[in-house]
Amino acid sequence: MKIYNITPMGKPRMSQRDKWKKRPVVVRYFAYKDQCRLQGVALPTHGYHITFVLPMPKSWSKKKRMNMLGQPHLNKPDKDNLEKALLDAIFEEDSVVWDGRVTKLWGEEGQIIVGEC
Numbered sequence: 001m002k003i004y005n006i007t008p009m010g011k012p013r014m015s016q017r018d019k020w021k022k023r024p025v026v027v028r029y030f031a032y033k034d035q036c037r038l039q040g041v042a043l044p045t046h047g048y049h050i051t052f053v054l055p056m057p058k059s060w061s062k063k064k065r066m067n068m069l070g071q072p073h074l075n076k077p078d079k080d081n082l083e084k085a086l087l088d089a090i091f092e093e094d095s096v097v098w099d100g101r102v103t104k105l106w107g108e109e110g111q112i113i114v115g116e117c
Contacts, residue, residue: 004039006032007110008052010077011085029085036089036112043090047099047117052082053107065108073104086112 009032012025043050054073056065079102087094101117 001113001115002042004036004041004112004114005109006035006039006041006112008032008054008077008082008104008112009085010081011088032085033089036086041086041090041112041114043087043097043100043114044116045096045098048097049101049103049115049117050083050086051111051113051115052079052102052104053109053111053113054104055108055110056106068106069108071106073106079104 009029012023012029014026018026052073056068060068082104083100083102087097091097099117
């Protein structure tokens, strides 16, 4: 199991216009991809279990933060968009990936935890 201290983000919906008019979400997405590459995030192509730990909002009370720590993340971004963004960051052609599992949880800090199935 490998832990990367990167705050996960889902892949945004993009259009041709994003090539010249860089929306803030697109700029953050490309920075996320660069960060994944710089930290050497790697996935096995034969089966993986990725756990995305999404940071809790700072506005939550200490009591709510304690209750939600490690609990399933049931809000957006969707797990498939998180996985899509990570696969796009790691692989030139992600069609080589044929098996994988994704979990998303609440945490204090953003993390990507990669393990094998």
